Amino acid sequence: MQVRDCLVSAPGKAILHGEHAVVHGKVALAVSLNLRTYLQIKARSNGKVCINLPNIDTFLCWDLSELKQLLACLGDKKEEAQRLDAELVKRLREFLGVTDGNLDSSNTATLAFLYIYLSLFRSGELPSLTVTAWSELPTGAGLGSSAAYSVCLAAALLCAGGTITSPLKEWEHTARWCQEDLELINSWAFQGELIIHGNPSGVDNAVGTWGGMLRFLAGKIIPLSRVPLLRILLTNTKVPRSTKVLVARVKDRINKFPSIMIPVLDSVDAISCTCEKVLTDMTCEPITGEHYNVLEELIDINQHHLNVMSVGHPALDTLCRVTLAKGLHSKLTGAGGGGCGITLLRPVSRGHCSHIIAIKQ
Numbered sequence: 001m002q003v004r005d006c007l008v009s010a011p012g013k014a015i016l017h018g019e020h021a022v023v024h025g026k027v028a029l030a031v032s033l034n035l036r037t038y039l040q041i042k043a044r045s046n047g048k049v050c051i052n053l054p055n056i057d058t059f060l061c062w063d064l065s066e067l068k069q070l071l072a073c074l075g076d077k078k079e080e081a082q083r084l085d086a087e088l089v090k091r092l093r094e095f096l097g098v099t100d101g102n103l104d105s106s107n108t109a110t111l112a113f114l115y116i117y118l119s120l121f122r123s124g125e126l127p128s129l130t131v132t133a134w135s136e137l138p139t140g141a142g143l144g145s146s147a148a149y150s151v152c153l154a155a156a157l158l159c160a161g162g163t164i165t166s167p168l169k170e171w172e173h174t175a176r177w178c179q180e181d182l183e184l185i186n187s188w189a190f191q192g193e194l195i196i197h198g199n200p201s202g203v204d205n206a207v208g209t210w211g212g213m214l215r216f217l218a219g220k221i222i223p224l225s226r227v228p229l230l231r232i233l234l235t236n237t238k239v240p241r242s243t244k245v246l247v248a249r250v251k252d253r254i255n256k257f258p259s260i261m262i263p264v265l266d267s268v269d270a271i272s273c274t275c276e277k278v279l280t281d282m283t284c285e286p287i288t289g290e291h292y293n294v295l296e297e298l299i300d301i302n303q304h305h306l307n308v309m310s311v312g313h314p315a316l317d318t319l320c321r322v323t324l325a326k327g328l329h330s331k332l333t334g335a336g337g338g339g340c341g342i343t344l345l346r347p348v349s350r351g352h353c354s355h356i357i358a359i360k361q
């Protein structure tokens with residue numbers, strides 16, 4: 001089978017409020033960034049499947065015959081993007097020599113690719129192709145690099161195999177898929193996140209698929225079209241961490257102290273809802289210092305809650321302290337434990353360097 005060549009991209013994200021709580025059914029507010037992951041598929045006729053992931057120093061090739069063996073006796077089950085096929089995951093882990101202890105960047109990214117590739121093409125002939133993915137996002141820093149990679153994998157493999165068609169007209173440089181295709185891409189991207197994160201909420205792949213700013217609650221995605229222009233400073237502590245480990249850590253703490261932790265999750269939910277209301281108010285009435293006072297207090301309270309969830313880090317404490325000395329309020333974003341923090345800038349604040357994002361629509 002010959003696939004179509006294609007090139008896709010997807011954005012990273014910043015979570016304003018609701019990280020971790022969203023995994024436990026609470027509201028999160030997230031926004032896409034102008035930092036993207038790109039992925040190209042090229043059809044080959046050499047009987048090989050190759051993957052090049054320069055950001056994580058991973059360059060691998062397999063013969064189609066080896067990959068076909070992984071599907072032996074799995075049956076022609078219609079590929080579906082609802083849940084992981086445990087048997088296929090087990091075979092892939094064995095094939096890559098992966099045990100729970102050595103699920104590093106390279107192994108997880110390779111596993112996610114092979115899982116989606118084999119699932120999508122399992123009922124027909126496996127195609128020979130080369131996948132190359134690269135990103136402007138820091139890997140493992142809370143800006144949704146895993147989701148942007150998973151969204152790109154899903155979109156490109158669905159497109160290469162002809163399940164969805166490219167919306168790009170000859171004269172256009174970029175285009176978006178229709179809603180139905182975006183939903184299919186999102187559901188396969190969620191599979192990638194399941195492999196990389198273990199227990200994802202789905203908020204990151206939703207932002208990677210639809211872009212813009214959205215409210216996410218238990219799989220329900222509500223785009224927020226009326227939001228004010230906010231300036232947010234992103235700071236990368238450069239402390240490495242893994243979302244999978246942090247999500248599992250929060251779960252352990254909830255299991256250990258349910259009566260203490262459940263109210264914390266409820267409070268984070270209320271913070272997201274209050275923040276959303278303030279943002280809406282800011283679009284229908286003149287913006288005042290009081291709006292910013294509330295947004296800043298919400299950031300401070302949430303940062304304390306995230307520390308209570310055990311996903312803080314001394315480098316993030318430093319960020320909060322240093323910015324507060326300048327009258328600015330910060331919290332971690334994404335899984336925490338290091339990675340990136342966000343700082344709300346008031347309209348008068350002068351541009352600190354790092355990366356400034358504009359939040360609108």
Ligand SMILES: Nc1ncnc2c1ncn2[C@@H]1O[C@H](COP(=O)(O)OP(=O)(O)O)[C@@H](O)[C@H]1O
Nearest residue numbers: 055105108109135140141142143144145146243
């Ligand atoms: N550009 C990339 N190329 C290949 N794999 C990537 C890339 N970006 C992210 N990944 C995968 O995602 C993992 C990081 O995911 P995660 O811990 O959730 O952090 P993040 O906050 O960046 O999403 C990496 O270990 C790797 O497996």
Ligand SMILES: C[C@@](O)(CCOP(=O)(O)O)CC(=O)O
Nearest residue numbers: 019020142144200201334335
């Ligand atoms: C902690 C969490 O809420 C966000 C994780 O984001 P990131 O992988 O750190 O970019 C997990 C999730 O929602 O799946």
Ligand SMILES: [Mg+2]
Nearest residue numbers: 144146147243
């Ligand atoms: Mg991630």
